Amino acid sequence: MKTLGLFRHAKSDWNDARLRDFDRPLNARGRKGAGLMGLHIRDYGMRWKRILASPAVRVTQTIELAAQAAGESPPLNWDRRIYLASSPTLADILREQDGDPPTILMVGHNPGLEDLIFDLVPDDGSSPLRDIVEEKFPTATFAVLELEIEAWSDLTDSCARLLHLMRPRDLDPRLGPQIED
Template sequence: MKKLTLLRHAKSDWLDRSLRDFDRPLNARGLRGARAMGLYAAEKGMVFDAVVASPAVRVTETIDHFETAYGHTLNPDWDRRIYLASSVTLIDVLRGVPDTAGHVLMVGHNPGLEDLVFDLVADDGSSPLRDVVEEKFPTAALAVMDIAIDRWSDLDNRSAKLVEVTRPRDLDPDLGPQDDD
């Protein structure tokens, strides 16, 4: 059995239109959201054996603030393929994770992360949490899946059970949707 946790980068700043998309930093709400999710992961006792992440600035800053609140160093494997990747590419990245990793944290972007949930979790009515993701997988949200495989190379569609979805607004209403969402 493997466990996969997805973390969407926190809310980014769109004020400086001269920046490339890759270089956009987090805004103030994003910083708070990343810290809230890191604290939540620590309180839940989440332990990650491997971390794979997009090297985009908003992801690196999300990890920095998540890690500070989480209280443990994450040492991500920065993988450019995750930046704006499709679900197919994300599955390919995960298939390359060493089998010694029982619990993987993947930090990246939508729509890829959301689509990954849809591809890995069957749409058969057995997971009300899938409906939560379908409604919206907002910035800084976490999705945790149990996957009935022994080797990451065996990861395939419909192989996961979604066991948890946590959004920043679930932890602090001030981190919920704003007029700019």
């Protein structure tokens, strides 16, 4: 059995049109959401043996603010392939993990993270959390999947159960989509 955490970067700033997508920072709501989710991820109680992350600015800032709020200094593995990756690419990255850590947290972007959930969790009506993801996997959302595999190299479609899903607005309604900065 393996456990996979998925954490989407927090809300980014679109105000500077000169910036490349890769270089976009977080906006004020994103900074608040990242810290709040950092506390939630800590309180969830899972010890992540490996953290894989996109090196995009909005991801690095999300991790930094989440870690500061949680009082943690997690060891990070930056992988540029995670930046805007598709679900098959993310699955390949997971399959190639050496040392077979029992838990991995992947921090990245949509639509790849959301699609990875759709690929790994069967669409058989047994997961109300999957139904929520089908509506939207908003920024700074944190999900936990339990995978029925012995090694990461065994990762295959429909091998997981979605155990946990938390969005910033679930913890603070002011961080919901109806609020503008």
